[in-house]
Amino acid sequence: GAGVSQSPSNKVTEKGKDVELRCDPISGHTALYWYRQSLGQGLEFLIYFQGNSAPDKSGLPSDRFSAERTGGSVSTLTIQRTQQEDSAVYLCASSLGPQGTDTQYFGPGTRLTVL
Amino acid sequence: QKEVEQNSGPLSVPEGAIASLNCTYSDRGSQSFFWYRQYSGKSPELIMSIYSNGDKEDGRFTAQLNKASQYVSLLIRDSQPSDSATYLCAVARASKIIFGSGTRLSIRP
Numbered sequence: 001g002a003g004v005s006q007s008p009s010n011k012v013t014e015k016g017k018d019v020e021l022r023c024d025p026i027s028g029h030t031a032l033y034w035y036r037q038s039l040g041q042g043l044e045f046l047i048y049f050q051g052n053s054a055p056d057k058s059g060l061p062s063d064r065f066s067a068e069r070t071g072g073s074v075s076t077l078t079i080q081r082t083q084q085e086d087s088a089v090y091l092c093a094s095s096l097g098p099q100g101t102d103t104q105y106f107g108p109g110t111r112l113t114v115l
Numbered sequence: 116q117k118e119v120e121q122n123s124g125p126l127s128v129p130e131g132a133i134a135s136l137n138c139t140y141s142d143r144g145s146q147s148f149f150w151y152r153q154y155s156g157k158s159p160e161l162i163m164s165i166y167s168n169g170d171k172e173d174g175r176f177t178a179q180l181n182k183a184s185q186y187v188s189l190l191i192r193d194s195q196p197s198d199s200a201t202y203l204c205a206v207a208r209a210s211k212i213i214f215g216s217g218t219r220l221s222i223r224p
Contacts, residue, residue: 035214042203042216043159091158103149104212106158 002026004107006092012113013082021077021110025094032069033104034077035091043091049075050098082114118142119206121215128222134191136218138204141185147207148180150189153217154200162202163189194222 005024013019025032034046045059049069060066064082069075079086089109095102120139128134136150147166151159163178165171165187171178177190187206191198199222204215 043214045213098209103161103164106160108158 004092004094004105006090006107006110008110009108010111010113012115014115015084016081018078018080019082019112021079021090021092021112023075023077023092023094023107025073025075025092026105027073029094029096029105030072031095031098031102031104032075033093033095034067034075035093036088037091037109038088046077046090079112082112084114087112087114117215118213119204119215121202121204121218123216124219124221126218126220128194128220130194130196130222130224132194134194134198134220134222136189136191136202136204136220138187138189138206138215139185140187140204140206140213142206142208142213143182143185145182145185145206145208147212148178148187149205149207149212150176150178150187151203151205151214152200153203159203191220196222196224198222 007022030051032049035043037043047067048056064080067077089111091109092107093104095104118141150163152162153159163176165178165180168180168182175192179188201217201219203217206213
């Protein structure tokens with residue numbers, strides 16, 4: 001079946017603009033995660049959705065970052081008033097069940113460049 | 116102290132040899148442990164998961180877990196050039212998972 005998909009694959013924007021990144025998880029997966037990965041660095045956790053529970057937003061770096069997940073499926077990560085330090089690859093992952101017990105499957109990522 | 120620590124490398128191993136990748140973690144309550152492989156410019160993909168002390172083998176890969184020492188490792192036997200990648204260790208407890216920053220492995224012909 002289809003894996004995790006993300007769009008756009010690349011996004012170039014100007015400093016101060018807002019951007020929206022989209023993630024389509026694997027069908028039937030209840031958990032969805034967003035990570036950020038800067039060049040040569042590890043994965044930085046941003047936010048986690050599990051079913052209908054309130055999301056774990058503990059990794060969001062500032063209030064310019066927000067995310068929602070509609071209908072328990074598609075998720076959108078929004079970055080307002082982008083800064084150059086926001087440039088990174090944004091990865092989405094999904095898993096069948098709760099984080100920690102199930103394998104996470106990653107999407108191809110969105111490479112964000114803020115000029 | 117980072118919650119999950121890995122040597123960033125690069126770790127250079129001759130083709131055909133055993134590559135040994137190590138990871139330590141700080142949370143004694145951690146329950147699940149994962150090794151992901153990430154090729155340059157690509158997304159991480161799961162190689163191994165391990166949940167109990169001891170060894171777990173899958174083909175050329177063996178994961179080793181020692182909860183008392185808070186240590187998890189990945190051995191790659193008969194290393195191939197295609198194994199050249201960054202290997203991410205991930206540690207989970209309940210609803211929280213933490214990734215290490217990864218070890219870059221290079222297999223030299």
